[in-house]
Amino acid sequence: MKGMRNSCIPDSGKAARIVSHAPLLIAGITAILFFPAAFAAEAAKSSSAQEVSRVDSPVHYDIRVHIDPLERTLKGRSVITANTREELTLVIGRRFEVLKGRVDGESIGPSATVGAMRAWRIPPEEKLPRRIEIEWRGELSPLDTSLDHRQTLGQNEPVSGESGTFLPDSSGWYPYLAGELASYDLSMELPVGQRGVVAGRLAEESESPQGFRARFEFPAPTGGIDLMAGPYIVETRTIRSAGGKPIVLRTYFHREVADLAGEYLDSVKGYIDLYESWIGAYPFTEFSIVSSPTPTGFGMPTLTYLGLEVLRLPFIRATSLGHEVLHNWWGNGVYPDYAKGNWSEGLTTFMADYAYKERESDSAAREMRQGWLRDFAALSPSQYAPLTSFTSRTHGASQIVGYNKAAMVFLMLRDLLGRETFDRALQTFWREQRFRVASWEDLQRAFETASGRKLHIFFDQWLTRPGAPVVRLTKAVRTKGVGGSHHVSVTLEQPEPAYRLRVPIAVRTQQGEEIHTVDLENTQQVFSIETGVPPLEVILDPDLRLFRHLMPQEATPILRQVMVNKTTVTVLLPESGPARDAAEILATKLQHRAPKLIPGTDNMPATPTLVIGLQDQVDAWLARHELHRPEDMKGKGSAQAWTTRLSDGTTLAVVSARDIESLAALTRPLPHYGRQSYVVFEGAKAVHRGTWPTRPQAVKLD
Incomplete structure (x- = not known):
């Protein structure tokens, strides 16, 4: 998929996700921007497992660009070499003026307008290689540091200012061939005091009174180029991979966070050591952490782009940073076949976020x-989707499916096969x-080979069925057997069509708990x-592994x-004025x-309901x-939010604030506490939070 980048936007300590172009519709033809499988074989021609050297890529970009952050201008020249005979589609952002365009020495001709892009159809050609030359210039949008996390995640404009420049690939800031993986060389020029970076190997750089220059190489076929620049202080450290290869680590940090550089470099080294021993050799020659003046949390090959405030969060080095380092194996080292579903976010969540919790x-x-x-x-049922349809996170529901459900599928697969077999399959998959572009089917084959088992039923039901199984423990009866043994007859039920499930059952005795796993295949089984x-006592799935x-x-x-249910209705208790405005914004x-x-x-x-108001109104x-306010929340903090389940089973969430200022203070922090049943705030700071107690499905035995 063109222009992918992973995004690790923190959500109360949680990490996250991918941004991509939408399909292009050109002259009635859909140019879907995912990685064609035909390029997989080409990409596989990289040299050794120890480092990425020049890959015989079918497409190569040679880009030179000059950026002036104060003037917010960009000028560029690109030579595209294509070793493919098929029809091509050349694309660039519509905001940019093309000064010169030639294909194999001939003028490029008129373009078609496609949304925010302009595009040219380049007919098939037998003679190779094909050479496309483009010169362009344009004005960049002003940098807006007032955006929140979600607004930044959806930002597709190239922005620039003295404190930072971000040119997302999805903005079309450089000319590219739609649907084609490409290697590249990129040279950049910036004014004095500015430093820039793109994914890849820093081949050379210099600084003089005329400004900063750098050249980056990305020798393997990849999906797009994001460029970052700013008044950075750079710290560098070289480490050795498990195989002895040098890996250069860098921080490109604003002065405000420059003192954090050493800690971040230490953490990156630890993550590279971990995943090299777990999966295989780190596939690149460097990794950089780059600070952003906006609240970004993106990961690209060889680097991650994190907001200044994000970098300061104490949990980032222990969570989101490792998630983005791991994406250099899954997502940026092996490319998902997006047409068949994005497996990389679930696998990365399982081997990063969840693995850290296990440790x-x-x-x-x-x-x-x-x-x-x-x-x-x-x-809600309307938000269920099969994993084969997940490509990237676009809202909370897609993250719940594409990240969380997928991660738990990998957990169940590891429980089924055992840790040693599971890890061996992933190492083979990586090698x-x-x-290459790889699909869920390729993963399935790797696990089948490592385990010697057919896994089509497991993968088919978890990948193609939306929703999740409903398992009920309906009956448990104790009987005494011969020789002093004891038996429990356990009845489980599930609706049609039945899943094939390995269901953990705990039997509690005076000596503790025994865990038994049973194979449920029918709608009712004893x-x-x-x-x-x-x-x-008998307890269904007490550790929640299903x-x-x-x-x-x-x-x-x-x-x-x-928050995520589309049927939610809202009651705003303030009738007018600033309090009403604050409630509606929240x-x-x-x-x-x-x-x-x-x-x-x-x-x-009879639908999920959100109620917001001042204390007396609530x-x-x-x-x-x-109804009533929970007893242990009365009189606490300047604002409170809590949930309750009504008698008809629907959920009610209430937000109560002492005054208008306290209500307005919730706008930024409260959306990050979606996993809580209740939160108490003092101003914008959460001082107390938690979830209401739960009860497992259990039957006490007479």
Whole structure:
């Protein structure tokens, strides 16, 4: 997919995701911008597993660009060499003026306008190589540091200013061939005091009274180029890979965070060591952490681009940073076949975010699994989607499916095959698919080869079916066997069409818990479990290792249930004035869309409901509906948010603030606490938060 970049926007300690171009529609032909499988074989011609050298790429860009951040201007020249005979589509952002364009010495001719892009159809040609020359210039948009995380994530404009320049690939800031992977050489010129970086190897750089110059090489076929620049202080460190290859680590940091450089370089070294020992050799020659004046959290090959405030967050080095380093293997080292689903985000989440929790403690890992299942329970059926349709995160629902569900599929696969076989399959997948386009099917083959087992049923049901299984523990009966043994007859049910599931069952005795795994294949099945001592209780999936719909008592309400559900309605209790404005802004931020408003005088609707108001207004509304504020939250903080499940099973979320200022202070922080059942704020700071207690599916035995 053209212009991909991973995004690690923090969400109360959580990491995240990918940005991409939409399909281009040119003269009635859809030019889908994913990686054609035909390029996989070409990409596979890279030299050794120890380093990326020049790859025989079918397309190569030689780009020279001059950027003036104060004037917000860009001038560029590119020579594109294409060793392919097929028809090509040349694309550049419409905001840029093409000064010169030639294809094999002939004028490029008129372009077609396609949204924010202009495009040229280049007919097939037998004679190779083909040479396309383009000179262009244009004005960049002013840098806006007031944007929040989500606005920055969706930003597709090339922006520039004294404190930073960001040219996202999706803006079309340079001419490219749609749908084609390409290697590149890129030379940049910037004024004195500015430094710039793109993905790849820094081949040369110089600084003089005339300005800064640098040349970067990316020898493997890749999907796009993002350029970052700013008044950076650069710190460099060279480490050795497991195979002895030198890897150059750099920080490009603004002065405000330059003191963090050493800690970040230490952390990157640790992550490269971890994943080299787990997967295989780091595929590039360097890795850089680049600071941004806006709240970005992006990952590209060989670098990550993190906002100044993001870099200061204490948990970033222990979470999001490792996620983005790992993307150099999954996503930027092996490319997902987006037409068949993006597996890389789920695998990266499993081997980064979740793996760190496993290393922390069993309880921390269980808490993350519980969070994934609670998040899924927050979706409405209309938001379910199969993993084969996931390409990138566009909203909360897509992250819950493409990141969390996919990560739990890998967890279940590891539980099925064992850790040693699972890791061996991934190492083989890496060796065979490095710099290729790979699909879920390729992953399946790797796991089948390593395990010697057919896994088509496992992959088919988890990848192609939307939603999740519903498993109920409906009955458990204890009987005494011969020789002092004891048996428990356990009945499990699931609706049609049945999944084939490995269901963990815990049998509690006076001596502790025994975990048994049963194979559920039908809509109703009875299992006999033998224990050596009298069983006291049977519990379904106590460690939450099976991806499934939680029952109401297992999934206590959380704020995300009103944030991501498209059927949510909103009650704004302030009738007018600044308080009304603050409440409406907060509702919009929480739901990432204009709220569906209903009057506060209406009866309680049978759909998820968000209520926002000042303290006295909230108390009056609650009393009218015979509800109450939680006892342990009364009188605490300047603002509170909490959830409750109503008698008809729907979720109610209430936001209550002491005054207008306290309500307005929630606009930025509250959207990041979707996984909480309740949060207490003092100003913009969360001082108390948590989730309501849950009860597993369990049957006590007589």
